[in-house]
Amino acid sequence: MDSTTITLFDNILKGVGRHPKSGKKKGGMKVHTIMKYQVGVPMVVELTSAAKHDHYLLKKVHLPQDSTLAMDRAYIDYAQFQRLTEEGVCYVTKMKKNLTYKELSSTAYVSRDGLVTHLDKHILFEKEKVRHEARCVELWSNNSRKSVTLLTNNFELSVEELAEIYKRRWAIETLYKQLKQNFPLHFFYGESVNAIQIQTWVVLIANLLCTVLSRMIKRHVSFSQIVTMLRLTDAHVLQQFHRFHGKSSKR
Template sequence: MDKTTHFFGTSVFGQLISLIDSKIITASAKKHGSDHYVKKFKTKDHLISMLFCSFAKCTSLREVSGAMLGLSGKTKHFQLNHIPKKSTLSDSNKRRDCDVFGEIYNKLLKQYGHYISDSRIKDVINKQVEIIDSSTISLFKDILKCVGRHPKTGKKKGGIKLHATINVDETAPKMVWLTSAATHDHVLLNSLKHNANTIYVFDKGYNDYKAFDKFSQTDTGFVTRIKDNAAYKTLNDCKIEEHIHSGVEKDEIIEVQVKYENNTRPLKLRKVQFYDRNLKRRFEFLTNLFEMRADLIAAIYKLRWQIELLFKQLKQNFPLKYFLGDNENAIKIQIYCALIANLLMTVIQKTLKRKWAFSNLVSFCKIHLFNSTLTHLLF
């Protein structure tokens, strides 16, 4: 039988793995102690195995292990030192701290930030705009009982909610939090860093007057939508300048009451009413940016839809329909590895001379994952 030449040189998968500096993995593993008392299947092997799962779109541990065992003797080109059995991978997904994968993701994002940045928005708004949103990943009711709840209706709200912040001039999440689907969105506002040079943009589901009060005290900007049942008092109607886009219908200074444990204090905010002709919808925005033009407030909020496109891209190309574990840690590892895979593909897309649609690029890599003779078509 003729010997295959597919594995001479570095395969597509090998080149993707080469984007991850081994020093990042080593430092992250040391920080989280993820390789303590581990003889063979180290953090790096675990990461590569789970990335293989993401790129190959495997649906079970048996499929991951079986496919990699079939590559026995041909794994050096993608730096895998130990091929895991199904039981080994299952045990590691349960026992190895998922935070080490989150650490690796954040370090990779910092390393490749300049590849995925687009500074055009900064030419218009001289501040850093960060978008916050969440997406629920549904789970079977018997998985992750700790993240579901039984309301009085008897229905179970199960799942993990992926919260992310993304710089408006970038194409990958900057910070990621994983909570139960039952956790209210506004809790995450307390995790944000306050900075006078930052404007946070988020949907009304995140509304929290206490957080808004802290934003105002630290000169941290925000733009959101006001809730339909919000109670407020109008203090002043601002004049709408003639040069402002006709979509701006109202510009008001309002006062809301912030309830603390021992007292209630007033908070002054700005409410902008805007009619979008394209969507034929009326929006009411809430902000603490008193000096900014009213039409720019509306324009900033529209940037929030960018993160929805990111979640759509992630779900289409690295779908999380099949979970490889029945515990919270395993599922979080799988989610972090999907985010890492998405980031690596984004970096590849940005660096290629040839233009590729993201979905086409992911499909190409899946089909030719272990081919090296075809890499010239891609790179």
């Protein structure tokens, strides 16, 4: 699960951030997405103003039991994490540094060289009426000794499995990069919210169709090449259509 923001020149959809010195603030649209890793295409998409918080979609989504949801730390919400736990859904996210919690237990794992490889904690979040028990795992790189801290409600997965699940979250970043490189939404044909959303949906549908086509082709052809070939083909078909239509209208 992730989101990306499309900047708009007019403040049609409420933007985020401070107003620039000019006094004019650009609008923006946020694309909230849930992607199934094995499929590689969006399964759930919601379009909102850029000001809408990332965990907007987390509150709405209900996944099948035994699903695993990977997301970044912008989605941290104790109440929703507790709901996911009660629904039998595993989540894996990155821990924020400023979170307040109670440490119930902690185990340090050390390599043969005497270096700490990871720290496994059982923690409790308490906020108002919400109580949520979670697992906090801090991992250290053998080379750089930099650490990353993951948060999950799964106490059975190995540290390596948790790291791999979070790593797979980058597949959705690749999807956004693919969309922005091949279907740039720099210009819109309409200025209304409806027109902007329709054009965005068209781009998502085009990306889906190109993905299906790329998987049908047996030889290796890059996604960008497929998009380019389709653009050239479409241009030729449209040209022929206009020629025929022009001749027909004169008769």
